[in-house]
Amino acid sequence: MMMRCMSKYVVCFDLDDTLYKEIDFLKSGYRKVAKFVENCFHYDAGDIYKQLYSWYLKGENPFACLNETYRLDKPISDYLNLYRNQEPTINLSDGVEDTLNELKQWNVILGLITDGRTISQKNKIKALGLDRWFEEKNIVISEDFGSEKTDERNFRYFMELYPGYKYSYVGDNPKKDFVIPNLLHWKTFMLKDNGKNIHKQVPVPEGNLPQHTITEIKELLDLIR
Numbered sequence: 001m002m003m004r005c006m007s008k009y010v011v012c013f014d015l016d017d018t019l020y021k022e023i024d025f026l027k028s029g030y031r032k033v034a035k036f037v038e039n040c041f042h043y044d045a046g047d048i049y050k051q052l053y054s055w056y057l058k059g060e061n062p063f064a065c066l067n068e069t070y071r072l073d074k075p076i077s078d079y080l081n082l083y084r085n086q087e088p089t090i091n092l093s094d095g096v097e098d099t100l101n102e103l104k105q106w107n108v109i110l111g112l113i114t115d116g117r118t119i120s121q122k123n124k125i126k127a128l129g130l131d132r133w134f135e136e137k138n139i140v141i142s143e144d145f146g147s148e149k150t151d152e153r154n155f156r157y158f159m160e161l162y163p164g165y166k167y168s169y170v171g172d173n174p175k176k177d178f179v180i181p182n183l184l185h186w187k188t189f190m191l192k193d194n195g196k197n198i199h200k201q202v203p204v205p206e207g208n209l210p211q212h213t214i215t216e217i218k219e220l221l222d223l224i225r
């Protein structure tokens with residue numbers, strides 16, 4: 001393996017559908033809810049899970065359908081809390097572990113910029129063991145920060161923490177991921193949807209587009225200079 005030392009380089013990643021597939025978090029959450037329903041009402045968790053997932057695929061509200069179909073009296077917020085606060089069963093996508101290992105070996109600073117609820121994102125970070133590569137100070141969860149994904153502060157934070165470095169952002173969502181880093185002259189990379197992404201990669205205005213599109217995360221290793 002070629003060795004390279006890249007000091008003064010920060011590579012920030014998005015979390016959902018970049019480092020792991022968000023659909024797996026959804027499935028994991030539905031399994032928790034199904035188990036809860038089994039415990040409370042003695043329906044089979046496997047059957048409930050299959051129903052929840054098929055309602056999701058049809059674009060319906062799975063938890064509302066659940067109460068309606070089975071005439072359950074649990075508030076939907078109970079299901080939502082279970083879903084959002086779950087300790088999920090999820091795995092890093094193919095190639096992510098090797099790519100992060102390689103970048104770390106090159107002395108690249110690894111950062112995470114993600115939106116979503118703090119508790120959910122923290123549980124995902126823990127489940128994926130991301131502390132192996134990302135120091136706590138290099139993790140920005142926008143709710144924690146009181147900001148949205150498209151807020152400049154999320155990105156400027158790294159520019160202030162590591163002045164004079166080169167910066168890259170790797171994400172999946174052209175609607176929101178690349179607008180700000182493009183404006184701030186970061187290199188931007190979009191990991192192409194392999195068909196499993198929750199948010200589809202719809203056409204967007206030019207300023208939203210990434211500078212590079214990659215089909216596999218390991219392509220980063222050749223494109224980052």
Ligand SMILES: [Mg+2]
Pocket residue numbers: 014015016017018171172173
């Ligand atoms: Mg994403």
